Amino acid sequence: MTERVQGDLYDYPVYYDLIFGSDWKAEYDFLTGCFEKFAKKKVKRIFEPACGTGRLLIKLAQAGFEVSGNDLNERAVKFCNDRLERNDFARSAFVGDMANFKLKKKVDASFNMINSFRHLPTEKLAVAHLQCMADATNKGGLYVLGLHLIPTASVDRIEDEAWTAARGNLRVNTYMWSKGIDEKKRIEYLGLKIDVWTPTRHLEIEDEMLYRTYSARQMAGYLKKVPEFEIVETFDFAYELDEPVKVDSRTEDVVFILRKK
């Protein structure tokens, strides 16, 4: 029998981590490549704002980096810390707001790969976040920031995506689609349907996420408000270090490589 719930995917870290964790390698290789190529100092200490389950933090910790992260969701932070501890690392994730935090020790690099920045609902909070990140970063260090933009030129936007992930007896099918954009409020409504199958259970989770919209020009304007960061390169979600992209009115996804001056 199917059990149906209206829920928040972030409250289900085991399923979230399976859905988004299986694709870690391309992001991991890209990030470590960026550290080598663009940081002006050797990257040792790393921070992830809105780290969720820490799917990339655990891989970076295993590679010898000193990692930490924050997230608003207590269940995600617990999942992240439990996994770090199981692997003999410190419980270095903490519950916190990415627009209002201070780190005890500055870091050499940070990353925010898949749109978490767009969860910040106002310009004030977006700029506050960038300022927190600049304050948390050593000179010559990096902030790798990835998000989807709303093209202002006419392009066929990809409006839905479906994929499956499985581990042992657990299988999760995910369908994500854009429900539409309120241009005045600058909110994109995303629908999510997650089907979770185990040998004895079928759970269907329906979620709706709100993402602030950014055009290329709006994003450039916000980045200018935190002049401690310079944009050293831009890429897209293909994560090809040899293929930087030029951001313009047609761009749909971008990864900014920001460096602290």
Ligand SMILES: C[S@@+](CC[C@H](N)C(=O)[O-])C[C@H]1O[C@@H](n2cnc3c(N)ncnc32)[C@H](O)[C@@H]1O
């Ligand atoms: C798309 S998930 C990304 C998680 C992780 N960064 C990853 O790459 O898998 C977005 C995360 O942002 C967190 N979040 C949303 N608003 C936040 C805020 N203001 N401060 C910290 N975390 C926030 C959510 O709880 C969620 O874990």
